[in-house]
Amino acid sequence: MNTAATQRRKERIDRGIKVRSDGLYALMSWRELAYLIAPRALLIVGLLALPLVMPGAYWQRVISIVCIYALLALSFDFLAHYVGLVSLGGAFFVGVGGYLSAIFNTHWGWPVLAAIPAATIAGGFVCTVLLLPCLPLRGVYFAIVTLMYPLFLARVIEALNILGGTDGIMGIDSFPSAWVEEYGVLVLLLVSLFAIRRLVNTDLGLVLRAVKDNDQAVKASAMNITHYKALAVFIASAIGCLAGACIVHIYMWAGISVFALDFSVLPIAATVIGGAGTLVGPVIGCLILVPVSELLRDFGTLRIVFYSLILLGFITFRSEGVMVYGQRKYQQFERWTTI
Amino acid sequence: MSDTPLLEVREVTKAFGGIIALNRVSFSVGEGEIVGIIGPNGSGKTTVVNCITGFIKTSAGQILFRGQDITGKPPHKIADMGVTRTFQIMRPYYSLPAYKNLVIPLFSPRARRTGGWRGGGRLGDRNTVGIDILEEIGFERDSYVPYKLTSTLPTGYLKRLELARCLALKPELIICDEVFSGLSMSEIASMVPLIEKLQMEGITLIMIEHRLRELFQVANRVMVLNFGEKLVEGTAEEVMADSRVREAYFGSEDIEEVMIHA
Secondary structure (H helix, E strand, C coil): CCCCCCCEEEEEEECHHHHHCCCHHHHHCHHHHHHHHHHHHHHHHHHHHHHHHCCHHHHHHHHHHHHHHHHHHHHHHHHHHHHCCCCCCHHHHHHHHHHHHHHHHHCCCCCHHHHHHHHHHHHHHHHHHHHHHHCCCCCCHHHHHHHHHHHHHHHHHHHHCCCCHHHCEECCCCCCCHHHHHHHHHHHHHHHHHHHHHHCCCHHHHHHHHHHHCHHHHHHCCCCHHHHHHHHHHHHHHHHHHHHHHHHHHHCEECHHHHCCHHHHHHHHHHHHHCCCCCHHHHHHHHHHHHHHHHHHHHHHHHHHHHHHHHHHHHHHCCCCHHHHHHHHHHEEEEEEEC | CCCCCCEEEEEEEEEECCEEEEEEEEEEECCCCEEEEECCCCCCHHHHHHHHCCCCCCCEEEEEECCEECCCCCHHHHHHCCEEECCCCCCCCCCCEHHHHHHHHHCCHHHHHHCCCCCCCCCCCHHHHHHHHHHHCCCCCCCCHHHCEHHHCCHHHHHHHHHHHHHHCCCCEEEEECCCCCCCHHHHHHHHHHHHHHHHCCCEEEEECCCHHHHHHHCCEEEEEECCEEEEEECHHHHHHCHHHHHHCCCCHHHHHHHHHC
16 A cells, blocks of 8 residues: 555553463462452452342342343353353243242242252253253254243143143242342352353363364264263253242242243343353343343333343444453553554 | 274265265275375265264265274264274364363373373373373474464464374374375475374374375375275285276376376
């Protein structure tokens, strides 16, 4: 090009402190240590403080719902970006986990704190077994089947009038107290988040990521990919069922609305807003989206319009997601250079 | 060499719809041999690899490994028995650093059983074993190359990474699908001793190649495929003297070059 004007471009360079705190040496300096710990501490303390700063029981309940959706978004992000299975199964997992916990609690009389873990594990098994047939397939099949099951199960319950039919299962015990509910779901969310973050960096996690990257090469490495996909689906669906089990005890009711597609769609929107593949991002996305959708209730039916506009804005102007943007600002600085 | 060959392919046929990609191909590979498979484009070379390693199902015929029928077994079971392969179009895990690529095969049941590569007994840290294997295969341990993101590596290293994945499984047989293609002359020159070293360590190799000169340096026997049928089998000189082979390769530069050197 023969234009006289000098061309400029933006250069991104890792901050010194980021580079210094990469290795083990970070342990030798408080500054570097603080640099590493601060974002994590902010998230943990921030989340744990939320119920305390919320005005009134209504907004405290909103925080519980945020955590439920965050668990689902976490499960979606893990499956989609670390195993390569795009799941629309939020509603399926919530439904299975919710109904199981409701049955354990009302029919068998188990206390809430036993019914939830039991529903988590049992629900994980049920979902994995039901999804097994489509695991050897690649592509869109998994998404379609996960979308089909909640519709299917809801209609079966309605048509056969089992499990309370359209009235649902009533008389489910609530959490022992509002504080147990709040902090129960918050702690479960934090534990799941950090557990998954750790899992994806272990050798097993690398195998799962390899399945996403190149499943043929994993087969050639003498490994049964269906086995590993099933394991990942079990982990993700157990997290989803945990969310479902919690929500029926929050509402004290399990009906066919636990199979609502909101549970599938909102986590995906939250993942887009928060930053795909970051695991923390989807949680932050839910922290934004769920309260926003509550605030928009005043607009009645226009609510969905505003909601869509907000989503559209995020996708157009910050398609990388809040978390990816934040990480970049935290770890790198930018400057203009002439070329 | 024992009386049962390591690998025996009996009358294997593969049809894709009406197209017959392989027509009653039979051959056997003895323990410790290097067997080359050559043929013009579309002659069914890669299909043979895919059939042996279970990536596609054969239409008819039988494949025996150490006398055991492996026809129709899934790829991971066949790899678990020690029959490994490289891919013509490299299939590394691009989003991982190079050495982390080897954590995956080292995680497999076979590597846990055999200790992976030369290790016996307990495996130890997979990252360390992975870097050992990479060093063996030509990645400089002290350079930054093994730690680089795989997507930034040049073709030469990716081809080596394919071989490294096989080695991590402590294989008995490696089927190399065009490991020399896409490499520069000097890169090939550094690969040849590597192949010879693998043979000395007792690994049997089947090599599918277009680079005939380098193949003839290492291969004990060569088999020629054309339109899915086996034309001839024998030493390099025997094969190249065959009129049908000359016809199949007519006009090809490779063969002219080999003829001059023969």
